[in-house]
Amino acid sequence: MIEVKNLEKSFGDSKVLKGISTVFETGKTNLIIGQSGSGKTVLLKTLLGIHKPDSGTISYDGRFYWEMSEDEKRELRTEIGMVFQGSALFDSMTVAQNVAFPLKMFTKQSKSENQDRVDFVLKRVNLTEAHNKLPSEISGGMQKRVAIARAIVNNPKYLFCDEPNSGLDPNTSILIDNLIKEITEEYNITTVINTHDMNSVMEIGENIVFLKNGLKEWQGSKEEIFKTDNQAVVDFVYSSNLFKKVREAYLKG
């Protein structure tokens, strides 16, 4: 569980996070949604320790991130898996080397143990024939799956995903969403996904945090988002006619 209290972050005169408090639950897919500029990415990067908050606390299962020593922070980071928006795979490494990277860096396993683990996670993300290919030689969807494999290879307790569906076709997006949800449940990890894809919200949104202008405007599940009368959420989530009709149908039962 990741608990955030009164998180504030400014860049120069611009206050991006204005006192956010929320809880990201273990074993659930926690989604951060909101318009561009609402503070989603800054919140995610602050959770990851890439940005230091001006005030407020972030605790990972009771461990307060900004009260930790550098060694403790690095230790905690080995428990974190991250899927970046552009996948952030290392260009010079093959798919298998990318996935094996956290194992090589942080474990004392033998080469064959690493190889077995890499084979296992690549199979888990349905990618069995790309071991020796470079990231530039595979499709965007495959790159995302490699990024997920790399993020989970070290059995993380926390999984962060920044726009995991950006640039993917609808079919691949659903595959990626379901894969993340399955992994979250299977390994009982705390997953935080930053997205503006409403399909993801409807598909896997178990705990949704809606941000507006740096503030938490609303929080609830995908079922609750249908019933909410919060106008900001309704305007954002049901901006397309299709989703409006889906909502009307849902409310009519």
Next chain:
Amino acid sequence: MLVRYLSQIGRYFLMWKEIFNKPTKWSVMKGLILKEIDDLIIGSLGIVAFITFFVGGVVAIQTALNLTNPLIPKYLIGFATRQSVILEFAPTFVSIVMAGKMGSFITSSIGTMRVTEQIDALEVMGVNSLNYLVFPKLMALLLYPFLIGIGMFLGILGGWMAAVYGGFGTSDEFIGGIQQDFIPFHIVYAFIKTFLFGLLLATIPSFHGYYMKGGALEVGKASTVSFVWTSVTIILLNYILTQLLLSS
């Protein structure tokens, strides 16, 4: 503007400290260092050999063509070639060229990693990205004096070939010139310079790549800025070292 420059200089020295913090596992680092030796040192052998050989030849020809007074001995061609190549052309001139070749490679590769969030990925995993990316380059460039040593040899060889086969003097005269008034400290001075230039070549381009912001266009701009600053720093350091080590 002055404050900005001072802040950048301060950041550069803080980067040095961070490079040695939290070292990467030796089993991983070993491979990275060997790869950088291959990319930066072995990969530069060809261009260094080409430049020094022909520059040595040109120095010999120009010296010969300027020796119009018959009283001036021919061995001066070898002497001038040796002095020019060892003191300046191999260590300084080649380092400026390397600021372009190695420097733009280092800045653009690290800058691209920054733009594509690969550096963020390293940090999120708990890897000290500066140690992981810059330390191997620093270690590889400890072999930079070896590269320049080869350049010195080839520069003088180029001068000898130009002088002898160009008909400007005999082999004995040229070799006599090379041996004339030889001061071994000049070699030490040249290698001290080369060693320090190597450290600059590894760190200044890394600094510009690591701390760049923006997209692909900014990677290009960072490479250009990195080349300018590496060259300026090499030239200034060259002046300071020459003043300190040779003027006594």
